[in-house]
Amino acid sequence: MSAAATTLPPLDLLSDVPTPALVVDMAKARANHRRAVASLGPGQRLRPHFKAHKCTALARMQLSEGADTICCQTTWEAVVLAGSGIRDIMVTNQVVDRAALDELAEAAKSAAVSALVDAPVQVAMLEETARRAGVRFGVLVEIDVGMKRCGVSVDSDALLELADAIAASDLLTFAGLQSYDGHNAGIADPARRKPAAMEALAKTRHAAERLRAHGVAVPMVAGCATAHLPFIGEMDAWTDIQAGSYLVMDQLYGAFPDLAYPPALFGLATVIHRSPERIVLDIGLKHIGVDNGHPAWVGETAAPLRFSDEHTTIAVAPESDIAVGDRTFLLPRHIDPTINLHPTLWLIDEDGVTPAPVDGRMGARGGA
């Protein structure tokens, strides 16, 4: 999906939105969500990943349209989700920091909350926190299926020992397995991505079978990403699909030929300078994440951008009539770190434009 093929929101609807801003085309986001849900196989449910947008208004839309569970990456996100009335929250991370454990307990006071472990000390920390706060936690064991980040080996004794240690606690419930083959999610070519994902699937299935042979039920096997959606029905070892980017998409995933999810997130900027040969926008790397490359301009040229802290400089033709005060769009390359920079998403719907706080970002966590 090239930038040129992207349908842009109508600028006249956005005249009251202060720039720089991020806007979401809700009709496209809803259509993307329905497409993702429709692609699931039997026994699978979507557990949308809140980390992608950290905005409870978008999470509520996802939960009202074919999803009833959610996952998130930080404990502050779990607190915000529980506060917004969501009742089944998985934190796809090990929780170790004392303040994070307290946040996990706070969320667990009003929601069923689960988290990951890959070491006995994390089980002990969760149990101690549950006892102190008077709550219970679900616990999943994370397995490493090739990403080499967190997780225990699928062939390790640790896998079985951790499940036993969780089951032995009266305050913890063994909720299943989690595996994330993030090393595959970045492969653009489906002919290479799918076989790699099938390998991760086989390792995940092997771990689940070892647990079952050990006499442990495995109610949930969580994993996958937006990159798995084109063949998610075949990923049958995974029950809970933690995709996030599919909702509003970005240029990174937009370049994957099999991912038919059009971008629904746009950076809105004002032209603050015009010279014969260039324009400068009031948006920069404090507003759009650059970890996977620069955003694309949807304007007149495909010239490379020069991106600085608070400015974007773009070469234009001398005869262009773009002027100081005009507004234009940039297409972010990676949505997660981009939305993380904004206090607000501006949601475009049939009723007009509504600001929605990005309330799950650390910026909303508060100081002390």
Next chain:
Amino acid sequence: MSAAATTLPPLDLLSDVPTPALVVDMAKARANHRRAVASLGPGQRLRPHFKAHKCTALARMQLSEGADTICCQTTWEAVVLAGSGIRDIMVTNQVVDRAALDELAEAAKSAAVSALVDAPVQVAMLEETARRAGVRFGVLVEIDVGMKRCGVSVDSDALLELADAIAASDLLTFAGLQSYDGHNAGIADPARRKPAAMEALAKTRHAAERLRAHGVAVPMVAGCATAHLPFIGEMDAWTDIQAGSYLVMDQLYGAFPDLAYPPALFGLATVIHRSPERIVLDIGLKHIGVDNGHPAWVGETAAPLRFSDEHTTIAVAPESDIAVGDRTFLLPRHIDPTINLHPTLWLIDEDGVTPAPVDGRMGARGGA
């Protein structure tokens, strides 16, 4: 200044700080500030750039120690600075968006506020805003001294015409010139950086002389960056030195051999995973800016980091005793986009550790 040579804050002081976090060694920041002020030449004053840290607690320290004016990059920063009692604020940017113009007017109700122009339409916008809000603005003309971003040419008719248009308004005051040779600020080698800066200086002096020959007084000539501080006394065309990074520094500037300002900003993280061959930290590119490269680990190895949204993966030796729950530091490569990711800076002083809100970031601006 290599990471290895950096003196780290004492971890035991920070046990109550939730991770991921940014901490500032205030003794080092104060020493850096005094060094910067001491390097100024006759007729020069430091106008510390608030955009670097966006934290009014740090700005108040800077203003109490040899600086009595400040500059900032966004109009929201100007609102926050005016609200904190600061009385002389320059916005080093063209202000075009309607909401931004309103914020500039809000700041001007309690402070002397100036902003940049490089086109007649911006003068008209400032005048219309001043009339509507019942305030006055100082206005500087930005000149392009080689960066090719904003600004008019030093030889242009536009330079004189803009000064005349500003002077003709009863609500605007011509405050002077601004030039920013940001293209020179990134040159690490002082033997190349200084001659390049001297060229920008000559262009700036030429523009000021043209205005004076035209009969216009030029009270202020603003510009420069931390990279100019080693020879700032020789940059005699500039009266207002808008350096920012010098205060807490980063690895980018720390590699410049003539910049003897030790880093005072540290990313604090918790180890959440340990395998024989690696650790994973609870800090990632949602907490540390990567536009100029990855942060450095101050731990046992110089192995490259693997940096993802919320994790840092670091190779360690199997015999290392670093364990889940330990805490460690990363050194950011570029401070501005890093601090912009955090709601709070944790200031370490002789009295202990105090949280200070990063109140000038867009995250604090609010939604609608």
